Amino acid sequence: MIIENTALSILLSEPVTKLANWIFGKALVATKNRKIKDSLQGLAEKITDVAKVKTIYKNDSSIDLHEFYIPTRVRNINIKINKIIDIDKKNIIIEGTVGQGKSIFMRYLTYQEAKLGKRIPIFLELRKLENNQSLEDAISSTIAEWIPIFSKKNFHVLAESGDLFLFLDGFDEVSRDNLKRLLNEIERWHRYYPKMQMVISSRPGDDIQNINAFKVYQLDPYRYPEQKALINKLVQEEDARNILKKSIEESPSDIKSLITTPLMVTLYVMIYRALSELPKTQSEFYKNIFSILSTRHDKTKPGYKREFSSKLSESKLQKIFEEFCFMSFKKDELIFSYPRAVEIIDICIKDKDIQADPSNILQDFSKVVCLLPIDGLNYTFVHKSIQEYFSASFIIGKSEAFKSSFYSSYLTKFATYSKMKSIIDFLKDGDEYSYNKYYKIPFLKEYIDFFEINQYSNKIIDNILIENNVHDKLNIRLITKGYITSVQVRYPKNIQKISKKYPKNI
Numbered sequence: 001m002i003i004e005n006t007a008l009s010i011l012l013s014e015p016v017t018k019l020a021n022w023i024f025g026k027a028l029v030a031t032k033n034r035k036i037k038d039s040l041q042g043l044a045e046k047i048t049d050v051a052k053v054k055t056i057y058k059n060d061s062s063i064d065l066h067e068f069y070i071p072t073r074v075r076n077i078n079i080k081i082n083k084i085i086d087i088d089k090k091n092i093i094i095e096g097t098v099g100q101g102k103s104i105f106m107r108y109l110t111y112q113e114a115k116l117g118k119r120i121p122i123f124l125e126l127r128k129l130e131n132n133q134s135l136e137d138a139i140s141s142t143i144a145e146w147i148p149i150f151s152k153k154n155f156h157v158l159a160e161s162g163d164l165f166l167f168l169d170g171f172d173e174v175s176r177d178n179l180k181r182l183l184n185e186i187e188r189w190h191r192y193y194p195k196m197q198m199v200i201s202s203r204p205g206d207d208i209q210n211i212n213a214f215k216v217y218q219l220d221p222y223r224y225p226e227q228k229a230l231i232n233k234l235v236q237e238e239d240a241r242n243i244l245k246k247s248i249e250e251s252p253s254d255i256k257s258l259i260t261t262p263l264m265v266t267l268y269v270m271i272y273r274a275l276s277e278l279p280k281t282q283s284e285f286y287k288n289i290f291s292i293l294s295t296r297h298d299k300t301k302p303g304y305k306r307e308f309s310s311k312l313s314e315s316k317l318q319k320i321f322e323e324f325c326f327m328s329f330k331k332d333e334l335i336f337s338y339p340r341a342v343e344i345i346d347i348c349i350k351d352k353d354i355q356a357d358p359s360n361i362l363q364d365f366s367k368v369v370c371l372l373p374i375d376g377l378n379y380t381f382v383h384k385s386i387q388e389y390f391s392a393s394f395i396i397g398k399s400e401a402f403k404s405s406f407y408s409s410y411l412t413k414f415a416t417y418s419k420m421k422s423i424i425d426f427l428k429d430g431d432e433y434s435y436n437k438y439y440k441i442p443f444l445k446e447y448i449d450f451f452e453i454n455q456y457s458n459k460i461i462d463n464i465l466i467e468n469n470v471h472d473k474l475n476i477r478l479i480t481k482g483y484i485t486s487v488q489v490r491y492p493k494n495i496q497k498i499s500k501k502y503p504k505n506i
Contacts, residue, residue, distance in 0.1 A: 008047060008114060009037075011114065012047075012114060012117055014117055015117070017036055018161075020147070042146025043120070046145065047123075050107050050111060051066070051111045052064060052065070056263065056267075056370050057266050067233065069108055073226070074220065075218040076217075082112060084199060092198075092216070092217055093202060093215070094201040094202070095201075095209065096204075096218070099262065099264060099383075102219065110123040113165055113167075121166075122139055122165070124166070124167070125169050126171055126182075127170050129174065131178065136152060137152070159189070160196075169200075169201050170201060171200050171201065176377075186198065200214065204218075221260035231244045231245055231269060240272070244278070247278045255282065264383060267382075275288060275292075290318045290369060293370055310356045312364075321371070324344055324390075325387045326391040329387050334387065335375075338377075338379070342359055342362055362379070366379060370382070391426075403434045408438070411443060
């Protein structure tokens with residue numbers, strides 16, 4: 001938990017006193033000591049603020065990150081990470097996807113470094129850089145908040161000394177206008193200030209990973225121990241904790257594949273808290289999630305109903321979100337620039353003749369419902385299955401003619417078949433009648449017709465290709481034409497005698 005500012009000031013006294021001596025020089029001892037004390041207090045307050053965050057679980061107020069922080073695992077690091085030296089002594093990149101806890105990890109490491117009292121840790125959110133503002137100016141301004149006479153000339157002394165430690169959060173949030181200049185500045189610092197360690201967080205595939213001076217470390221997904229530990233932090237009631245932990249342990253693979261980040265585990269807990277029941281499938285996981293996230297604070301405030309920025313009702317907002325998911329899914333879009341997201345929303349509301357500002361709707365998707373959060377400069381779904389589930393919801397609400405056309409396209413085009421499978425699975429759960437009418441029955445009929453299947457005979461055996469396979473197994477395929485997908489099955493060695501009866505290529 002957060003220690004008191006006074007205690008943190010004492011821990012930081014050595015590096016700050018050294019810095020203050022450079023700055024204040026030969027000032028009167030009493031004056032200098034008072035300024036050092038004020039500086040220590042100011043820095044302690046800034047670092048304490050770094051350890052206070054808002055979360056999706058309790059986003060009405062800032063809380064101590066230690067209340068919910070679970071030790072983050074880093075790939076290929078086999079020890080518990082309590083401080084940055086547990087990872088590396090050199091400049092590094094912390095890489096993670098949306099909802100994986102990059103910023104929380106960076107804040108935690110900043111606070112832990114302060115407690116060591118060896119270097120002055122500076123945490124800077126790169127998205128807050130002003131246009132054309134250099135990193136040096138931004139950091140100097142940050143230090144000047146607790147040492148008012150600090151200037152850029154002092155920065156060089158501090159950086160050269162090795163007493164400064166930079167935690168630069170969210171490189172993927174840097175605007176394109178500032179990107180090249182910032183990359184050049186970071187590379188230059190690596191050469192000029194070899195004693196100054198830098199830790200930068202970013203999502204995969206950003207330009208910062210290409211700087212040879214930095215080693216990239218990837219955050220590992222949550223496993224069962226981390227899932228249990230987070231539930232213990234979020235849920236006070238022991239019975240509820242035990243139910244949730246047991247349900248995760250016994251959950252099917254499609255649920256396990258969802259809850260591999262802190263964000264998704266938190267959503268899992270929120271669903272249970274709201275409904276008093278646990279999702280057994282991905283469909284159940286998402287069925288009420290829009291409403292739960294939209295009204296998660298309202299139930300604790302009698303007579304209060306949250307108003308969206310768009311001024312729309314929850315049902316209208318969800319309908320727009322469903323169409324947004326469907327349109328973006330068809331275009332294979334998962335990540336959106338602000339203009340692109342607004343463009344799609346604008347099309348959706350015109351289809352429905354809704355009068356609302358698309359930018360306000362996007363803000364509701366991102367900050368109120370939190371299913372399309374900002375990740376760096378762009379917006380992205382918290383999980384791909386969010387897009388797939390709400391695309392299916394959009395289809396379910398459409399006309400019979402639309403559904404017939406959709407399933408017909410799915411049956412007759414292999415590219416559509418492979419792409420749409422996840423949505424079809426959601427449709428099977430949510431609209432079984434249409435699934436059977438427009439997909440399952442036509443598919444079975446085509447299969448029966450193609451192989452001339454009746455009560456007494458069929459031509460399946462005439463369409464089998466048996467191939468020898470490594471590992472002493474056989475690969476059996478149905479050779480099909482038209483639109484029926486081939487079926488591949490591996491059989492063990494003990495039926496290899498079949499290959500003697502039927503030639504290898506039929």
